[in-house]
Amino acid sequence: MRPDETKRRLWFGQPPRKVLTAACSHLALAVLGLLFVAPFVWLLSTSFKTEDQIFQRPPTQVLPLLHYLVPPRPTVANYEQGLTFVPFARYLLNTLIICAMSVTGTLLSCSLVAYGLSRIQWRGREALFYLLLGTMMLPYQVVMVPLFVVFARIGWVDTWLPLWVPSFLGNALFIFLLRQFFLTIPRELTDAARIDGASDLQIYSRIMLPLAKPALAVVALLSFLGAWNEYLMPLIYISDDSKYTLSLGLAQFISQYGSYWGWLMAASTIMTVPIMVLFFFTQRTFIQGISLTGIKG
Amino acid sequence: MAFCLPAIMGLLFLMAYPVVASLYYSFCRYSVIKPPVWVGTANYASLVHDSLFWKSLWNTVVYAVFAVPLGMLVAFCLALLLNLKVRGMALYRTLFFVPSIVPVVAGAALWLWLLNPQYGLVNAALGSLGIQGPGWLASPAWTKPALILMSAWGVGGWMLIYLAGLQDVPVELYEVAELDGASAWHKLRHITLPMMSPHILFTLIVGLIGAFQLFTNVWIMTNGTGGVAESALFYSLYLFQNAFSYFKMGKACAMAWVLFLLIVGLTALVFRTSARYVYYRGGE
Numbered sequence: 001m002r003p004d005e006t007k008r009r010l011w012f013g014q015p016p017r018k019v020l021t022a023a024c025s026h027l028a029l030a031v032l033g034l035l036f037v038a039p040f041v042w043l044l045s046t047s048f049k050t051e052d053q054i055f056q057r058p059p060t061q062v063l064p065l066l067h068y069l070v071p072p073r074p075t076v077a078n079y080e081q082g083l084t085f086v087p088f089a090r091y092l093l094n095t096l097i098i099c100a101m102s103v104t105g106t107l108l109s110c111s112l113v114a115y116g117l118s119r120i121q122w123r124g125r126e127a128l129f130y131l132l133l134g135t136m137m138l139p140y141q142v143v144m145v146p147l148f149v150v151f152a153r154i155g156w157v158d159t160w161l162p163l164w165v166p167s168f169l170g171n172a173l174f175i176f177l178l179r180q181f182f183l184t185i186p187r188e189l190t191d192a193a194r195i196d197g198a199s200d201l202q203i204y205s206r207i208m209l210p211l212a213k214p215a216l217a218v219v220a221l222l223s224f225l226g227a228w229n230e231y232l233m234p235l236i237y238i239s240d241d242s243k244y245t246l247s248l249g250l251a252q253f254i255s256q257y258g259s260y261w262g263w264l265m266a267a268s269t270i271m272t273v274p275i276m277v278l279f280f281f282t283q284r285t286f287i288q289g290i291s292l293t294g295i296k297g
Numbered sequence: 298m299a300f301c302l303p304a305i306m307g308l309l310f311l312m313a314y315p316v317v318a319s320l321y322y323s324f325c326r327y328s329v330i331k332p333p334v335w336v337g338t339a340n341y342a343s344l345v346h347d348s349l350f351w352k353s354l355w356n357t358v359v360y361a362v363f364a365v366p367l368g369m370l371v372a373f374c375l376a377l378l379l380n381l382k383v384r385g386m387a388l389y390r391t392l393f394f395v396p397s398i399v400p401v402v403a404g405a406a407l408w409l410w411l412l413n414p415q416y417g418l419v420n421a422a423l424g425s426l427g428i429q430g431p432g433w434l435a436s437p438a439w440t441k442p443a444l445i446l447m448s449a450w451g452v453g454g455w456m457l458i459y460l461a462g463l464q465d466v467p468v469e470l471y472e473v474a475e476l477d478g479a480s481a482w483h484k485l486r487h488i489t490l491p492m493m494s495p496h497i498l499f500t501l502i503v504g505l506i507g508a509f510q511l512f513t514n515v516w517i518m519t520n521g522t523g524g525v526a527e528s529a530l531f532y533s534l535y536l537f538q539n540a541f542s543y544f545k546m547g548k549a550c551a552m553a554w555v556l557f558l559l560i561v562g563l564t565a566l567v568f569r570t571s572a573r574y575v576y577y578r579g580g581e
Contacts, residue, residue: 033392058421109303116300141553143315169307231513268403
């Protein structure tokens with residue numbers, strides 16, 4: 001630091017330049033943050049408004065517009081009517097069942113396969129690994145029609161089976177993720193167990209699984225989100241509306257009652273809130289998941 | 298090997314057989330109800346003369362050309378801002394990230410309402426800036442811009458990827474550059490961008506593949522129709538219509554293979570052209 005710099009005036013104990021930079025970046029972040037959050041505020045605010053309030057033209061000045069976002073007398077009527085008019089509780093239950101089956105299947109199959117790919121030597125292991133990676137390049141559209149034909153032949157159309165049974169047969173991305181994690185677990189641990197007479201199944205369940213909890217959490221979370229969001233599969237396979245998932249139910253609701261915005265926003269809120277709650281409790285896993293699947297996938 | 302049995306069965310039943318069958322169907326007339334009839338390359342030939350096919354390809358390309366770079370730019374700017382290490386960074390990060398985890402169908406419903414020409418928030422906000430907002434999904438010229446705008450809202454995942462990359466750039470590089478009197482722009486251009494090039498390449502490829510497979514939100518927001526005057530008839534949407542609305546399974550499979558070739562070709566092209574710009578630390 002040059003000697004004259006120490007004599008300069010300080011703002012809040014900091015050089016003015018630094019304070020100004022911080023202020024500018026806070027301003028930019030706040031404005032952008034507002035833009036990103038506004039749709040949520042609008043979602044919530046619409047869901048608590050009466051029909052009259054919803055169909056008021058929004059004011060075009062900034063301050064009245066902000067005021068307009070906060071309903072004066074919030075009502076829960078949209079939740080009461082919208083969510084009972086269509087059996088959303090039923091859809092929620094259906095979705096949770098499918099999610100539970102998918103997460104179980106994914107965790108079980110992917111961890112088993114990852115163990116086989118990382119801890120057991122056998123011929124063709126590398127070939128299988130690269131084949132799996134290769135399948136990630138294939139768009140789902142390529143296999144969509146033949147899978148539909150097969151599932152139709154064995155009578156699985158209009159059941160939940162096509163939605164969760166495939167998860168028991170592995171998923172390339174998650175297998176890759178778990179394999180990479182398993183490779184970081186010291187070999188000495190499993191070798192020692194083997195000398196003590198442990199079988200592969202014991203090593204897998206007693207040593208690998210407990211040590212791989214963080215990676216398994218990422219896989220569980222991402223597969224849960226996938227099953228919760230899935231729309232294309234239920235759209236293809238489910239036609240009986242008592243078997244609808246939340247995605248399908250909400251989409252159906254949009255196409256039939258598209259102008260009942262209050263109900264629609266209430267239903268959308270119900271579908272979004274569990275994911276938000278999950279996010280706030282598992283932020284670390286979430287962010288880990290994005291950077292793992294993002295950078296290494 | 299027994300441990301890998303699930304994956305082997307998955308590869309056989311969910312991949313190998315369907316891939317072969319799909320290739321076979323793409324050379325057949327097939328409506329599921331009757332057995333497939335071999336027609337040679339007729340499905341592929343019919344695509345060449347199908348104006349809706351070209352329209353859907355054009356729509357998809359337009360969307361990809363705007364949505365992917367815009368998303369990358371927004372995500373990069375957000376990541377740069379967050380990397381300034383101001384107080385409350387975690388809160389801002391959450392604000393920017395959360396939209397990307399909204400369930401797709403709920404997000405589509407929300408944006409239908411946001412983009413409502415009369416009562417929607419987007420046109421109200423434009424109005425407060427003195428701009429008369431367009432009809433968005435009701436106007437053929439504005440459906441694709443509407444979807445592009447919507448995609449920029451969900452770039453939180455890319456932002457996290459860039460942020461992780463920015464935090465890995467060695468601080469010494471900046472310090473040395475500062476000693477040499479480099480400006481902020483020079484540091485961005487000659488240190489940050491090269492160091493971030495693998496992350497940028499990754500999001501570019503993932504983004505392009507995603508754009509070509511875009512389906513759910515467009516399907517919902519256009520009620521399965523592809524929008525006014527087919528202005529939002531995207532490739533995957535038209536493929537799905539062929540398969541499950543018109544039961545032209547052979548044509549749908551042919552489209553799927555064309556899609557696969559397009560994706561492979563595009564990825565190869567991006568890798569080729571980017572090889573000169575992408576810098577991998579660890580020097581591969």
